[in-house]
Amino acid sequence: MVSKAVILAAGSASRMQKDLEKYISNADELSAVKKGEKMAARFDNFPFLDYQILNLVETGLKNVSLVLKPEDTFFTDHYERHGALLFPEINITFSFQNISDGTAHAVLSADRFVADDRFIVLNGDNYYSVESIKMLLHTPENCSSFVAFDTSGFSERVNKKLQTFAVVEISDGKLRNIIEKPQVPEQYQTSDSLYTVKNRSIRVVDRMLTSMNLWCFTPDMIDACRNVKRHKPRKPGKPGEFELTDAVELWMSKGGDVLAYYGCENILDLTNAGDIEIVGHSIRKNLTDKILELEQRYERM
Numbered sequence: 001m002v003s004k005a006v007i008l009a010a011g012s013a014s015r016m017q018k019d020l021e022k023y024i025s026n027a028d029e030l031s032a033v034k035k036g037e038k039m040a041a042r043f044d045n046f047p048f049l050d051y052q053i054l055n056l057v058e059t060g061l062k063n064v065s066l067v068l069k070p071e072d073t074f075f076t077d078h079y080e081r082h083g084a085l086l087f088p089e090i091n092i093t094f095s096f097q098n099i100s101d102g103t104a105h106a107v108l109s110a111d112r113f114v115a116d117d118r119f120i121v122l123n124g125d126n127y128y129s130v131e132s133i134k135m136l137l138h139t140p141e142n143c144s145s146f147v148a149f150d151t152s153g154f155s156e157r158v159n160k161k162l163q164t165f166a167v168v169e170i171s172d173g174k175l176r177n178i179i180e181k182p183q184v185p186e187q188y189q190t191s192d193s194l195y196t197v198k199n200r201s202i203r204v205v206d207r208m209l210t211s212m213n214l215w216c217f218t219p220d221m222i223d224a225c226r227n228v229k230r231h232k233p234r235k236p237g238k239p240g241e242f243e244l245t246d247a248v249e250l251w252m253s254k255g256g257d258v259l260a261y262y263g264c265e266n267i268l269d270l271t272n273a274g275d276i277e278i279v280g281h282s283i284r285k286n287l288t289d290k291i292l293e294l295e296q297r298y299e300r301m
Contacts, residue, residue, distance in 0.1 A: 002118045002137045002216060003062040006110045009049070009124030010069045010097040012036045016273050023276040032074035038270050039124045040074045043283045046294045048270060049075065049124055050086070051283070054290060054297075057089045058130045059137060061120065065095045065113040067106045085301045102241025103213070104225040111222045121215040121244070127268035127279075128214050131197070135261045136216035138199050144251065145216045145259040146175065148194060148209040151185075153264035157278060161271070166211045166245060168260070170194060173201070175258040178211060178245045181234075185210075194262040202262050209260075212267050213244070224251040 016038050024030045024041060032040035039049035049066075056064055066075055076094055083092040095110040107121060120136060122128060132147050139145040148168055151159055162185040169177040170192045179188060189206045196202045228247040231240040252258060268279045283291070 002120060002139070004114065004117050005056050005061050005064045005120040005122065006095070006107060006113065007049070007052070007064060007066050007122055007124045008103060008106045008213070009037070009039055009075065010067050010072070010100060010106055010109075011038070011125070012100060015271055016275075018273060020273045023273050028074075032072075035072065035074075036069060037072050037074045041270065041276055043280050044291045044294075046291070046298075047075075047078065048127070048279070050294055051287065051290055052122070052124070052127055053087055053090065053092070054293060055128065055130045055133060056120075057087055059134045061090060061133075061137075063091045063093070063113075065093045065110050066124070067095045067097055067109050069100065070096050070098060082301060086297050102231070103244035104228050104242040104247040107217075107244060107247070108222060108225040108242075111226075114219055114222055116219050118216065118218055121213070121217060123213045125270040126212055126214075128212070129265050132214060132261075132263045132265065135195070135197055135263075136214070138197075139216045139259060140199075142218070143257045143259050144218055144221060144248070145195070145261055146211055147214045147263040148175075148190075148260045149212050149267065150204070150262065150264040151208045151210055153266055155266045155278075155282075158267060158269055161269070162208075162210070168209050168211050170209065170260045173260055175248070175252065175260055178249065180243075180245060192260075194260045196262050204262065211245070214263075215244075215248075218256075220256075221247065221251055224248070224254075 040047050079092045097106050097109040136145050166178050166180045167182050167185050167188045170190045173193050190209050191205045193201045193203050224247040228250050231243045233240045
């Protein structure tokens, strides 16, 4: 059974800096987000990352490592002081990405934590449901897997960002191709059977599916992250990075299977400063049970 999760939280938050003061007034919170720890943004008094760790607890996972930059002190301070009291069911540790050099490099930074175990990988600036994470825990031991999210479940705001996402092609319930930042995402439609809860099958017809970076990996994915080549530059004047999607494709080229699990939900996404207002509204409207649970956990500290 999978018991470990790696949360990628070492980004620069460069796209969030514009107009940030309009949405955050607390000095400590603002300082952390400006340094890149955008999951420090508070919603109903709780950092965004608290909501995701609460979901990891509810799935039954026992160990989580946050991949941070060495200078990221907000979450090391927060969880070293409060983690064991807030979330006694799960052990929270830290892995450090000394140089921000892509998502594959970030996963590789957690190699000691992963050791020889299977592990979940997820973005720190997205909110995934318990149900979506839990599906991956049933992945067969010799396979990796990911959640292919149906864009019909996304909000209009998230759907407007599809050209910045990765759409996927599925065949026989397995990942066949990843198309990063497609110019015309609508041209990629899937009609196939995917996995769902407890490895049951669900048939989809003419659906656009995306990867939102929610994966379950075998431990040898660490070697793929170590051996993957640097991606060509995506922007003029900036070097390419070691990307997780490239590592996945490298692993597949060596015969690895990546099963596709079907997800259909709205993913909360913290990319720009304006997302803070949108995410806050959604949390207050749809996650009142999570707010109440966190309130009770903080009161018990």
